[in-house]
Amino acid sequence: xxxxxxxxxxxxxxxxxxxxxxxxxxxxxxxxxxxxxxxxxxxxxxxxxxxxxxxxxxxxxxxxxxxxxxxxxxxxxxxxxxxxxxxxxxxxxxxxxxxxxxxxxxxxxxxxxxxxxxxxxxxxxxxxxxxxxxxxxxxxxxxxxxxxxxxxxxxxxxxxxxxxxxxxxxxxxxxxxxxxxxxxxxxxxxxxxxxxxxxxxxxxxxxxxxxxxxxxxxxxxxxxxxxxxxxxxxxxxxxxxxxxxxxxxxxxxxxxxxxxxxxxxxxxxxxxxxxxxxxxxxxxxxxxxxxxxxxxxxxxxxxxxxxxxxxxxxxxxxxxxxxxxxxxxxxxxxxxxxxxxxxxxxxxxxxxxxxxxxxxxxxxxxxxxxxxxxxxxxxxxxxxxxxxxxxxxxxxxxxxxxxxxxxxxxxxxxxxxxxxxxxxxxxxxxxxxxxxxxxxxxxxxxxxxxxxxxxxxxxxxxxxxxxxxxxxxxxxxxxxxxxxxxx
Amino acid sequence: xxxxxxxxxxxxxxxxxxxxxxxxxxxxxxxxxxxxxxxxxxxxxxxxxxxxxxxxxxxxxxxxxxxxxxxxxxxxxxxxxxxxxxxxxxxxxxxxxxxxxxxxxxxxxxxxxxxxxxxxxxxxxxxxxxxxxxxxxx
Numbered sequence: 001x002x003x004x005x006x007x008x009x010x011x012x013x014x015x016x017x018x019x020x021x022x023x024x025x026x027x028x029x030x031x032x033x034x035x036x037x038x039x040x041x042x043x044x045x046x047x048x049x050x051x052x053x054x055x056x057x058x059x060x061x062x063x064x065x066x067x068x069x070x071x072x073x074x075x076x077x078x079x080x081x082x083x084x085x086x087x088x089x090x091x092x093x094x095x096x097x098x099x100x101x102x103x104x105x106x107x108x109x110x111x112x113x114x115x116x117x118x119x120x121x122x123x124x125x126x127x128x129x130x131x132x133x134x135x136x137x138x139x140x141x142x143x144x145x146x147x148x149x150x151x152x153x154x155x156x157x158x159x160x161x162x163x164x165x166x167x168x169x170x171x172x173x174x175x176x177x178x179x180x181x182x183x184x185x186x187x188x189x190x191x192x193x194x195x196x197x198x199x200x201x202x203x204x205x206x207x208x209x210x211x212x213x214x215x216x217x218x219x220x221x222x223x224x225x226x227x228x229x230x231x232x233x234x235x236x237x238x239x240x241x242x243x244x245x246x247x248x249x250x251x252x253x254x255x256x257x258x259x260x261x262x263x264x265x266x267x268x269x270x271x272x273x274x275x276x277x278x279x280x281x282x283x284x285x286x287x288x289x290x291x292x293x294x295x296x297x298x299x300x301x302x303x304x305x306x307x308x309x310x311x312x313x314x315x316x317x318x319x320x321x322x323x324x325x326x327x328x329x330x331x332x333x334x335x336x337x338x339x340x341x342x343x344x345x346x347x348x349x350x351x352x353x354x355x356x357x358x359x360x361x362x363x364x365x366x367x368x369x370x371x372x373x374x375x376x377x378x379x380x381x382x383x384x385x386x387x388x389x390x391x392x393x394x395x396x397x398x399x400x401x402x403x404x405x406x407x408x409x410x411x412x413x414x415x416x417x418x419x420x421x422x423x424x425x426x427x428x429x430x431x432x433x434x435x436x437x438x439x440x441x442x443x444x445x446x447x448x449x450x451x452x453x454x455x456x457x458x459x460x461x462x463x464x465x466x467x468x469x470x471x472x473x474x475x476x477x478x479x480x481x482x483x484x485x486x487x
Numbered sequence: 488x489x490x491x492x493x494x495x496x497x498x499x500x501x502x503x504x505x506x507x508x509x510x511x512x513x514x515x516x517x518x519x520x521x522x523x524x525x526x527x528x529x530x531x532x533x534x535x536x537x538x539x540x541x542x543x544x545x546x547x548x549x550x551x552x553x554x555x556x557x558x559x560x561x562x563x564x565x566x567x568x569x570x571x572x573x574x575x576x577x578x579x580x581x582x583x584x585x586x587x588x589x590x591x592x593x594x595x596x597x598x599x600x601x602x603x604x605x606x607x608x609x610x611x612x613x614x615x616x617x618x619x620x621x622x623x624x625x
Contacts, residue, residue: 002572006580025594032601038619107617 010068012060013075016053016083017123023049024116031109039098039109046094046112050119054087061485071191072130081335081483082126082259085342089251090119092346092461096353097244099455104242105359106152115248118144122256129192129267131180131217134260138176138224141256142169145249149241155361161240168223168233176220182213192267199270207271214268214275221264224257226309227316228285235297235305243356243363246301247349250308251342258315258338262331265323272323279320283416286313287423294430300352300437301363303430304345307389310423311341314404317416321407328410332484333403339483340396340472344388347465350458351382357452365437372439375454379438381462386431388469391424396472548604552596559592 011018026049027042034041057080065076094115101107121140128134146169150162180190186202186209187194199210223230238246268275290310297303315337322329354375355362362368372379388397401424408417472479527534566585570578599605 002569004569004573004577006574006577009580025591028594028598032598035601036614036616038617102618105613105618107619108613109617 007070008068010066012063013066013068013073015056017120017127019049019053019056020116020123021120024113024120027116028110028113031113035109039107039112042109042112043094043098046116047091049116050087050091050094054084057084057087072133073127074129075127077485078259078262078331079127082255083123085255085335085338086119086122086126086252088339089248089255089342089346090115092342092465093244093248093251095457095461096350099458100244100353100356101242103356104152104361106242108151111148111151114144114148118148118248119252122252125256126259129263131183131190131192135177135180137256138260139173141253142173145245145253148245149237151242151245157240157361158242161237164233165237172220172223172230175216179213179216179220182209182216186210186213192263195267196270211271211274214264214271217264221257221261222282225254225261226312227282228289228309231286231290231309234309235302238305239299239301243301243349243353247346250304250345250349254308254312255338255342258319262319265319269323276320276324279316280413280416283313283316283320284419286310286316287419291423291426294427297430299364300368300434303434304348304352307427308345310427314401314420315341317408317413317420318404320416321404321411321413324411324413329407330484332480333400333407335483336476336480337400337404339479340388340400340469343465343468344385344397347462348382348385348389350461351378351385354378354454354458365433368437369441374452378454378458378462381466382438383435384466384469386435390428390431394470394473396469399473399476545607552599556592559589
């Protein structure tokens with residue numbers, strides 16, 4: 001006789017995840033029923049599903065913290081906000097997908113369900129403190145992305161990107177799982193909060209296990225969030241993967257991994273003395289290496305890849321500031337920065353995707369020449385995105401960076417604050433190169449720029465992201481209060 | 488820790504024996520290289536053509552699908568063992584969960600059939616209609 005208790009299920013908590021998964025299934029069914037139609041209906045269903053999921057997340061903002069499925073799925077403000085950010089990332093990436101996929105001649109209907117399920121993985125990751133469920137979430141997120149990275153099968157770059165991401169990603173997953181196993185061995189529980197209670201009571205052997213386990217987990221999550229020295233894959237994969245997939249990878253998978261890292265650090269706060277110096281070095285290296293390597297790139301997507309590495313470094317500074325002084329610094333700046341990062345990165349990738357034509361990618365600087373004449377509005381928006389990526393006032397990128405800088409000072413992490421400031425100045429050079437390619441450098445000789453109409457989705461995503469960036473700067477306190485709640 | 492010392496010793500001994508055997512045969516063994524000997528061994532038949540050849544991966548699709556359903560059976564097995572000795576409430580919840588789980592599998596299977604993944608002669612390429620306006624132009 002077995003006595004397994006049937007878990008109580010709170011459907012409200014898992015509603016956003018359920019809505020997105022069912023939307024994915026619906027989109028697949030649509031593709032199955034009409035394989036010979038264009039993707040308009042599939043996109044419509046996907047976007048409506050995402051909006052419904054976002055509403056179901058925001059509606060829960062006023063609900064109390066709760067857990068369900070035997071304490072594996074949790075609802076707290078952090079989880080809700082991260083879910084919302086993930087949905088925003090997926091929504092913006094989907095908006096400009098169709099026109100880009102058509103330009104690349106890869107507008108398969110399966111793209112939409114797969115990216116929705118990838119989003120499900122991310123949402124599972126951020127709503128749990130259970131290490132195994134977190135691993136499951138990472139795998140759902142990643143496996144979908146491995147497939148999407150290789151979507152453009154006729155291009156060897158895309159295949160290379162998929163294979164590289166798959167091999168390195170599964171290697172990193174192995175590290176993560178090994179770490180989870182060690183942590184489970186030391187604590188006897190899969191719950192991250194068990195680490196916090198186990199640490200003070202642990203003898204030397206168990207402490208070693210905990211530290212090693214945590215280190216392994218950090219390698220796994222550091223790979224996904226592209227921290228130096230686990231960042232090597234980022235530029236290659238972003239460059240090879242279809243641009244809309246890179247956009248979701250840069251925003252979505254980073255939000256998921258950083259949120260998971262936040263939860264792990266929460267559990268491992270007791271051993272702060274051990275990981276704080278290590279992570280400080282990682283943060284400085286990540287910011288610096290990302291920016292220095294970006295300086296010599298000749299391809300817009302690679303530049304964005306390296307820029308996402310350095311932004312991961314900035315975000316890590318924000319995270320470390322919270323854990324250095326938990327009572328002074330909340331997760332407000334992190335959430336705000338991630339929101340602004342999502343808008344500007346997805347927006348920048350969207351504009352860069354305009355370089356694609358007749359089934360070919362065109363993201364090298366010389367291929368982007370004179371882009372502003374072809375689509376003035378999109379490239380004008382790119383200026384907003386780049387200004388935000390640099391951190392120029394009047395954009396949310398500035399406000400976010402400024403807050404993280406302030407947080408680092410509040411938490412007495414002066415070295416990190418200085419490194420962040422220097423790196424922001426460094427980054428100006430390569431972002432300007434990108435702008436220069438599109439505005440100043442004109443096409444040579446008798447090459448005629450054919451003016452192609454920009455799709456509605458592309459215009460919408462540019463307007464949404466650029467408007468969002470400026471609005472988030474003007475209403476910074478409102479946005480933060482919306483995300484974190486009144487404190 | 489004491490209990491594991493034996494295993495450690497065994498691993499060490501195995502490593503040493505392997506190393507010694509490989510090194511000795513490498514040092515002592517005669518080395519005569521003939522063209523016939525260094526050619527590719529292919530079941531005793533003289534090799535034909537290049538080894539870096541592309542070949543269809545249809546069987547791979549079948550194998551992947553087999554593995555998916557295979558794993559499903561593994562899950563079903565353990566669930567079934569628990570199921571018959573459990574409380575009514577657990578039975579109800581887990582039965583519904585499994586129905587949902589299996590229906591996603593069946594949906595995936597229908598999809599595989601629909602996109603002709605098993606058709607030996609079909610190649611899957613992009614439907615022209617998917618490109619929208621591009622069709623009317625040409």
